[in-house]
Amino acid sequence: MGVLGPFPGSAERPPGQALDREEADRALERLSAEYEAIDSSLQALQDHAGRRLLEGAELTGVTKERWAATARSLAALWADFDAYTEALATVRALRERRRWLSPDDLAELTGLLRDAQIPATGATDGPDAAPCTPCTLRELVARLNGRYARALDTIVAADAVWSTLPARIDLLAEELRRTRSLAHSVGVRPGTHPSGDDLEDITAELTRLRAEVIADPLAFWVAPAGGSAAPGGGRPDTARYDRAARALEDVRREIEAVLDVRQDAEARLMRLRDVLSRAERTLTEARQARGEVLAKIAACEVPAVSGPSTALHEQLAAAADFRRRAQWHRLSPLLDRLEESAEDELLRARESLTAVTAPLAVRAELRGRLDAYKAELARHGLAGDPLPAERYDAARRLLWSAPCDLRAAEAAVARYQRAAAEALVPDRGEA
DSSP: OOOOOOOTTTSSSSSSSOOHHHHHHHHHHHHHHHHHHHHHHHHHHHHHHHHHHHEEEEEEOOHHHHHHHHHHHHHHHHHHHHHHHHHHHHHHHTTTTSSSOOOHHHHHHHHIIIIIOOOOOOOSSTSSSOOOOOOHHHHHHHHHHHHHHHHHHHHHHHHHHHHHHHHHHHHHHHHHHHHHHHHHTTOOOTTTTTHHHHHHHHHHHHHHHHHHHHGGGGEEEETTTTSSSSOOOOOOOOOHHHHHHHHHHHHHHHHHHHHHOOOOHHHHHHHHHHHHHHHHHHHHHHHHHHHHHHHHHHHHOOOOOOOHHHHHHHHHHHHHHHHHOOOOOOHHHHHHHHHHHHHHHHHHHHHHHHHHHHHHHHHHHHHHHHHHHHHHHTTOOTTTTTHHHHHHHHHHHHSSSSHHHHHHHHHHHHHHHHHHHHHHHHHHOOO
């Protein structure tokens, strides 16, 4: 809707001076164009889908209050338009009375166009609004424009929310139904899995949100900061929808993780059995090695070797049972814990084997050192030297006896090393 501008020629004339015929005709032509524009805008407003929806909906909250005020404003708008129509008809009738206007006719026409007071319609924007007073054509057009802008702002805002949020909510609800179907297929249900409870919460939230959006769309409208001159300036508030969409995405990822478990559960169970079997074999080897150490090594502390973890085997049996019963939502976290625990169990078994075989490793190292020095002496032709030979025999008896006293053997090897070193020094000096 446009705003009526100044009449042609009026700026050059004093307020009390009448328009000439050409100025009056141009002013009337402009009034007619303004009338057509207002009529077209009002008809478009009357046919607006948002207005029809507001008129037929059972509204609540903010929208109910604003639509009640807007409906009164629309009634006042049409009453003002009827008054505008009558005033224009009066002006046209006066102009069409004769082709050539007399000075009196021009004075009367000027008064109607510029100064005449159009009677008040009695329509108001609400019970608390001030009653309308008589006004000129220019003031009436300004009032029409104001009421039209306020009504259009309410209608466009409600229509924008209705056009945006319900469709998006319906699409998300369809995605929710697909996700729930997948969840049920892997045993994720309310009361048995947190994601099942989350799906119920999201379902309830979308149901509430859709009902609230339909009944009170303006509660989901965010006006621009500082206001906007354009009707409908703002945007739909999608915060609650966005939270529900994010929550559903989180659940969907959880369901996909459970589906992945279903696909590779057997392979993971086989790997777990293999790891636990290796841990058990290592522990068996450690127990056997401990017996050997206790039999072959004297005066040495050998740590005890524990048996295989009964708890892990029980959990592995439970995991296999979950797989047989297709309880994938329970199997998924159990497999994650078992895989970590099984690796820890294998590491513990290896550390135990290393700990119990340490004395045997020390004995092997001493034997190797003893033979290395003997070979060095033989290479220099000193194998028959009495002192090194005597100390070699003493160390060898200790290292190859059972049980072996590691402390005494280590001291004997050290004495042999010193004797061998002393025998080698003169020989090297002669060389």
